[in-house]
Amino acid sequence: MKKFNKIFMAIFILAISIEVHAQVTSRLRGTQQKREKFYVGILDFSTGQQDSTLVNVFLQVPYSEVQFYKTGNEFTASYSVSVVIMDDDQENLISEKLWDEKIVSANFNETASRKNFNLSLKSFTLKPDDYFVRISIDDNNSKNNYVIEREIEVREFSDKLDLSDVMLVAKQTRVGNDTKFVPNVSRNIFAGKTGVPFYYEIYSAERGSGRIIYSITDIKDKVVFKDTTMVELNKGKTSVFYTAMDTTLSLGTYTINIDAKNLSDDESGEITGKFVSRWAGVPGNVTDLDLAVEQLVYIATPSQLDYIEDAPNREEKIKRFSKFWKQRDPNPGNEENQAFDEYYRRIGFANDNFTHYVDGWKTDMGMVYVVLGPPDNIEHHPFDADQKPYQVWQYYSYNTAFTFLDTTGFGDYRLTNPLDFDYVRGRNN
Secondary structure: OOOHHHHHHHHHHHHHHHHHHHHOOOOOOOOOOOOOOHHHHHEEEEEEOOOOOEEEEEEEEEEHHHHEEEEOOOOEEEOOOOOOEEEEEOOOOOEEEEEEEEEEOOOOHHOOOOOOOOEEEEEEEOOEEEEEEEEEEEEEOOOOOOEEEEEEEOOOOOOOOOEEEEEEEEEEEEEEEEEEEEEEEEEEEEEOOOOEEEEEEEEEEEEEEEEEEEEEOOOOOOOEEEEEEEEOOOOOOOEEEEEOOOOOOOOOOEEEEEEEEEEEOOOOOEEEEEEEEOOOOOOOOOOOOOHHHHHHHHHHHHHHHHHHOOOOOHHHHHHHHHHHOOOOOOOOOOOOOOOHHHHHHHHHHHHHHHOOOOOHHHHHHHHHHHHHOOOOEEEOOHHHHHHOOOEEEEHHHHOEEEEEOOOOOOOOEEEHHHHHHHHOOOOOO
């Protein structure tokens, strides 16, 4: 088995080098799931008027996702952005803003890093209602176009006491006597680094002493952090910056809960905001460590899986998990581990496209896709005479093909030669 797993790890690494930038054939259901190229944050703040809300649209563009050209001693990228806001039926244009962005860097290495980014902010004043938002980005050098679409609900703020949306903070700077906050638009927090910093506003009809209760809960609603503070509330807006420091976070999605009360008039308000806890070196689409380790079944030996699973604590488990992937990095000199990223991108694609009675990555189609990537060609045979529906996936690079038969007639496609993959499939029968 160890020999087989080494072979399939080698095939997987080869497939990464061939397929990492390829487009999945349209004959597969759905579209290729990729790491999010750009980050968008849409936050509501009060204007002080009942019939209008300030909607801030943040766009974070990593340098690595746009194309740079060398001009003299500098490297330059440019792109055009449009933000279109329509009613929720997408029939009427409500507002639109268009602008150009230019990035100049003197260092080539900076241009390839996702850690460096360009941040844009555009503000809209909208009536509380449901809207459809379409953000289009045109890279002027590569001529590529990217579109992000969101359905949003613009809030109506109470005239007694209410809170703005929660803005996660990447860093804060001093400009004269003012403090400026750079938003964490990706909403990714690296646990154990600087806590969980965030900014929000409290809107109160009266001055008074405010009691603020903070809590952070995990995906199972378990409270992992709680704190109570006091703040003096202004009549109108009170700006609040807070960092939840004593947090013990694993990988995954967490929710910030803020409950504010004006002790002077007994008015209260609350707001929530979500973020994703990440660990350094782990792709953003890995949010459940235990599940991520289980999903190594196709390329890890039983002894390797046992070694990771038997770690004495979570910190050691993530170290062993990260080391597993570091040893398989096809380009150790690069900032990102393409094999690591691509493997879990394929897991995500399999879940989106092949989930049936079990998670997509556990199905036969999911298994083949995760190990070999998208096929070069797919033959569909849904209505052949005296034959159950079947598909043939062809991989020209490996001179091989796989046939999947829908044995039940309900889309549960099984490999006709499953023994070829029994040692890597990890399927629960």
